[in-house]
Amino acid sequence: MSVLVYIENWNGKFKKSTYELVSYGKRIAAGLGGELSIISIGNVDETELKKLGAYGAGKVLSANTDMALDDKAYAALIAEVANKSNASVVVMANNSTGKALAPRVAVKLNAGLVSGVNGLPLSYQPFVVSKKAFSGKSLLQAEITSGKKVITLSQNTAGVEEFPGDVTVEPVDVSAVSGSVKVLSSDVQTGTILLTEAEIVVSGGRGMRGPENWKPLEELAEVLGAATACSRPVSDEGWRPHHEHVGQTGKVIAPNLYFALGISGAIQHLAGVSSSKVIVAVNKDAEAPIFTAADYGIVGDLQEILPKMTEAFRKFKANA
Amino acid sequence: MNILVCISNVPDTTTRIKYSADMKEVDYSGVQWIINPWDELALTRAIELKEANPALVQKITVITAGRADVEATLRKALACGADDAIRVDAASGDSLYTASQLANAVKGDAYDVILCGIESSDYNNSAVGGMMAELLDYNSVSAVSSLNLDGNTIKVTREIDGGKQNIEVAGPVVLIVQKGIAINPRIPSMRGIMTARTKPLKVVPATDVIPASRVVSYEAPPAKSACKMIAPDHIEELVNLLHNEARVI
Numbered sequence: 113m114s115v116l117v118y119i120e121n122w123n124g125k126f127k128k129s130t131y132e133l134v135s136y137g138k139r140i141a142a143g144l145g146g147e148l149s150i151i152s153i154g155n156v157d158e159t160e161l162k163k164l165g166a167y168g169a170g171k172v173l174s175a176n177t178d179m180a181l182d183d184k185a186y187a188a189l190i191a192e193v194a195n196k197s198n199a200s201v202v203v204m205a206n207n208s209t210g211k212a213l214a215p216r217v218a219v220k221l222n223a224g225l226v227s228g229v230n231g232l233p234l235s236y237q238p239f240v241v242s243k244k245a246f247s248g249k250s251l252l253q254a255e256i257t258s259g260k261k262v263i264t265l266s267q268n269t270a271g272v273e274e275f276p277g278d279v280t281v282e283p284v285d286v287s288a289v290s291g292s293v294k295v296l297s298s299d300v301q302t303g304t305i306l307l308t309e310a311e312i313v314v315s316g317g318r319g320m321r322g323p324e325n326w327k328p329l330e331e332l333a334e335v336l337g338a339a340t341a342c343s344r345p346v347s348d349e350g351w352r353p354h355h356e357h358v359g360q361t362g363k364v365i366a367p368n369l370y371f372a373l374g375i376s377g378a379i380q381h382l383a384g385v386s387s388s389k390v391i392v393a394v395n396k397d398a399e400a401p402i403f404t405a406a407d408y409g410i411v412g413d414l415q416e417i418l419p420k421m422t423e424a425f426r427k428f429k430a431n432a
Numbered sequence: 433m434n435i436l437v438c439i440s441n442v443p444d445t446t447t448r449i450k451y452s453a454d455m456k457e458v459d460y461s462g463v464q465w466i467i468n469p470w471d472e473l474a475l476t477r478a479i480e481l482k483e484a485n486p487a488l489v490q491k492i493t494v495i496t497a498g499r500a501d502v503e504a505t506l507r508k509a510l511a512c513g514a515d516d517a518i519r520v521d522a523a524s525g526d527s528l529y530t531a532s533q534l535a536n537a538v539k540g541d542a543y544d545v546i547l548c549g550i551e552s553s554d555y556n557n558s559a560v561g562g563m564m565a566e567l568l569d570y571n572s573v574s575a576v577s578s579l580n581l582d583g584n585t586i587k588v589t590r591e592i593d594g595g596k597q598n599i600e601v602a603g604p605v606v607l608i609v610q611k612g613i614a615i616n617p618r619i620p621s622m623r624g625i626m627t628a629r630t631k632p633l634k635v636v637p638a639t640d641v642i643p644a645s646r647v648v649s650y651e652a653p654p655a656k657s658a659c660k661m662i663a664p665d666h667i668e669e670l671v672n673l674l675h676n677e678a679r680v681i
C-alpha cells in the first residue's frame with residue numbers, strides 16, 4: 113500500500129507546488145498505512161533533493177538525466193519505479209507535465225486515473241476522491257475501482273505541510289532510457305513569477321480598454337509580488353501574451369488572491385479562476401456577474417481606481 | 433499521411449448542470465450537445481493542413497465512442513471537411529474504458545497522426561489521448577499549441593509550465609492539442625452539409641473492457657458568500673480586509 117509521487121523540476125530547482133505534492137503523498141501514505149517514495153526525473157543535485165525530507169519524502173529515487181520531457185520514455189520510467197516500489201497509488205501534479213504522463217502511467221499499471229483531484233481522498237477503502245467537473249460548474253466524487261490508482265492533484269488544494277524526517281536518495285538506472293522526440297529549441301520564462309505558482313495574481317479584462325493601459329496593472333502586480341494574467345479577448349486581441357490567458361480554454365489557476373480588473377466574469381473565465389481562495393473584483397458595472405463570484409468588490413472606473421489601489425498597497429507594504 | 437481526429441460530444445459550455453434526484457447522475461434533458469471545443473480546433477487544424485498539403489495529407493477520419501445519438505456530431509465533423517467517420521458503439525465509461533474502445537477500433541489502421549483534445553469540457557479528465565497513445569504503443573506529445581508538417585516530418589510546439597518547446601517527432605504519434613492549435617473553428621458550409629450525407633460513417637461494435645473508476649455522486653459547488661462591497665474612495669478598507677480578515681496579504 114505504498115505511494116509514489118512524481119515530481120518535476122525547473123532548472124534543477126523545486127517549487128512550492130513540489131512540496132505540496134510531497135506532503136500530500138505523505139498524508140495519503142499515512143491514510144493507507146504505507147510508505148512514501150518520490151521519483152524525480154532530471155538533473156537535480158543532492159542538496160535540492162534533500163530538501164524534500166522536510167515534507168515527508170522518506171525515500172527519493174533520482175533519475176538523473178538530461179533527457180527533455182518525453183511522454184513515452186518518462187511514463188515507462190515512472191511505471192517501472194512504481195512497480196519496483198510496489199506503489200498502489202501514484203500521484204502527480206495536474207499541470208501540463210502531469211497531464212502528459214499520468215494517462216500513460218495509468219495504462220502501464222492498468223490503473224484507473226482521476227485527474228484534478230481536490231485535496232485528500234474522502235475515503236481509502238473504497239478509494240474515493242473529489243474533483244471539479246463541467247469546468248467548475250459541478251463537483252463529483254469518483255471511486256477508483258482498480259487495484260492500482262493514479263491521481264493528479266489540483267494545485268493549491270492540499271497545502272504544504274511539514275513532516276520533518278530522514279530522507280534517503282537513491283539513483284535510478286537511466287542507461288536504458290531513451291526518448292524519440294527531438295527538442296529543436298525551447299523558450300523558458302525566467303525571472304518572472306510563474307502564473308500557475310503565484311500566490312497573488314492581478315488580471316485584466318477588456319475593461320482595461322487597451323494595451324497602453326497595462327502599465328498601472330503591472331505596477332500593482334509589482335507592489336504585491338504578483339503574477340499578471342488576462343481574460344481571453346485580451347490575449348486574442350494581442351493586448352497581452354497568450355500565456356497570460358486564464359479560463360476554460362487557457363490556464364486554470366488557484367492563487368490565494370485573484371484580482372479581476374475590468375473582467376465581466378463569464379462562466380468560461382470563472383472556470384479558470386474560481387478555485388482562488390479570495391477574489392477581488394473591480395468593475396464599473398455593479399451588475400457584472402463577476403461580483404457573484406468575488407469576495408470583495410469595488411464599483412468604479414479602473415482608470416481612477418487602479419492607481420489608488422497601487423498607492424494603498426504600497427503604503428501597506430512600506431509599513432509591514 | 434492519414435490523420436485521425438478524436439471527437440468527444442459534450443454539453444454546450446454555458447449549459448446549467450442539473451442532476452437526478454439522488455444526485456448520482458447528471459440530468460441531460462434539454463441539453464444542447466456540441467463538439468468538444470478542443471476537438472473542433474484539432475479538426476480545423478487537420479483540415480487546414482490537408483488544404484495546404486493536398487499531395488501529402490490523404491485522408492482525415494473522425495472517430496467517437498458513443499451511442500447512435502452522437503452521430504449528429506460526426507455528421508457535423510464530416511460537413512466541416514473530414515473524409516470519413518467511425519463510431520464505436522460504446523456506452524459512456526471512464527477514460528480508460530473510452531480510450532480502450534477507441535484504441536481497439538483503430539489498432540492496425542495506418543494513421544500517422546492521431547489528434548485528441550487536452551480535455552473534454554464535461555469531466556475535464558485530460559486522459560483519453562495519453563491513454564490511447566500508450567495502448568497503441570505510440571509516441572505522444574501533450575499540450576501541443578501548434579502543428580506543422582515539413583514533408584513527413586511533424587513539427588509541433590508544446591507548452592510546458594513556464595515556457596514552450598519546439599519539437600520534431602516521427603509518426604505514428606498522438607498529439608494532444610490545446611489553445612493555439614487553430615484560431616477560428618471551421619463551420620460547415622452549405623455544400624459541406626450536402627456532401628456530408630453521403631460520406632462513409634462506419635459503426636464498429638464495442639469491445640469488452642472493464643472501467644477502472646466510476647462517479648459515486650455529484651454535488652453543486654458550495655455557494656459563495658455575498659461579495660463585500662467597498663466604496664471606491666475607501667481603498668484602505670480593502671487593504672485592511674485582505675490583511676486582517678482574509679489574511680492573504
Ligand SMILES: Cc1cc2nc3c(=O)[nH]c(=O)nc-3n(C[C@H](O)[C@H](O)[C@H](O)COP(=O)(O)OP(=O)(O)OC[C@H]3O[C@@H](n4cnc5c(N)ncnc54)[C@H](O)[C@@H]3O)c2cc1C
Nearest residue numbers: 317318319343344359360361374375376378380381396414
Ligand atoms: C468555448 C469558449 C471558451 C472560452 N474560454 C474563455 C477563457 O478561457 N477565458 C476567458 O476569459 N474567456 C473565455 N471565453 C470568453 C468569455 O465568454 C467572455 O467573452 C470573456 O471572458 C469576456 O472577457 P472580459 O471579461 O475581459 O470582457 P467583457 O465581457 O467585455 O467585460 C469587460 C468588463 O469590463 C468592465 N469595464 C469596462 N470599462 C471599465 C472601466 N473603465 N472600469 C472598470 N470596469 C470597466 C465592463 O463593465 C465589463 O464587465 C470563452 C468563450 C467560449 C465560447
Ligand SMILES: Nc1ncnc2c1ncn2[C@@H]1O[C@H](COP(=O)(O)O)[C@@H](O)[C@H]1O
Nearest residue numbers: 438496497548549551552557558559560
Ligand atoms: N467518447 C469519446 N470519443 C472520442 N474521443 C474522445 C471521447 N472522449 C474523449 N475523447 C478525446 O479525448 C480528449 C480528452 O478527453 P478527456 O480525457 O475525456 O478529458 C477529447 O478532447 C477527445 O479528443
